[in-house]
Amino acid sequence: MIKPGAYKFIIIAVCLFISALILFPCFWNSGVIYGKEQAQPIIIDGDTVEYSADAKEVTAEGNVVVTYGDATLSCQKIVVDTQTKNTKASGNVRLQDLRGILEAEELVYNFQTKEGEILRAKLRSSPYYYSGNIIQSKGDNRYLVKRGSFSSCNYDNPHFHIKSKDVNVFPQDKIVARSNVLFWNKIPFFYFPKYSHSLKDPFMKVQFQAGKTGDWGPYILSAWRSDLNDNARLRLYLDWREKLNLAEGFGLDYDTKVIGKGDFKFYYTQEKQKGA
DSSP, X not given: OOOHHHHHHHHHHHHHHHHHHHHHHHHHHHHHHHHSOOOOOOEEEOSEEEEETTTTEEEEEEEEEEEETTEEEEEEEEEEETXXXXXXXXXXXEXXXXXXXXXXXXXXXXXTXXXXXXXXXXXXXTTEEEEEEEEEEXXXXXXXXXXXXXXXXXXXXXXXXXXXXXXXXXXXXXXEEEEEEEEETTEEEEEEEEEEXXXXXXXXXXXXXXXXXXXXXXXXXXXXXXXXXXXXXXXXXXXXXXXXXXXXXXXXXXXXXXXXXXXXEEEEEOOOXXXX
């Protein structure tokens, strides 16, 4: 025999069970809807914009600005496949996203995969400026600069720059370059097969400074840094001053973790005799 007070408990339990059966599909469907990744729209603006329903392409000309996610592209003419996101742009092309800024005359690019090829391009990705016959975008995390050069100077003709067979640029992470020649203006004076630098390191491994003063005359100062291990860093100095002659030296910054740390420096120059 069921006690009278138990009927209320049974009725409440049955109501909760029926409610769960009714509401569960709603919760399940809601999860699928919000779990789906929403497709990002491509926003295209220009003096003239035409859409081909058959080809699923948008063609825009004159002061074109295209926005897709965190990427903004400006140019004079563009053709965009709205399904594949493939893009062909020409005329004062400028592509900017979180990785840096690309400038070129022609660009073939996919907004969705962030892959493409840029001809006769310039790339600004802190702290370096790159230029190359071809710059390839390799997705979110890499650029490949082919037969190009790079420098920390943003002049059109930097005093010091490195020409390389290819440079792999991992924005905000590192760069790795092969077959490198260091130039001062147009004069090559040093070759090194490989150069790598962490972009998380605020200090350059190779530094140059050139100029002219009354006491020194024309001068070139250089510093070369190498991390021997996690606890020791070596610096080499080679300087030339027209009025003072050559000078060289080195520095060693170390931390033994046991008996202390220090910064040892040695620098030597044999100055010219006055009037020599």
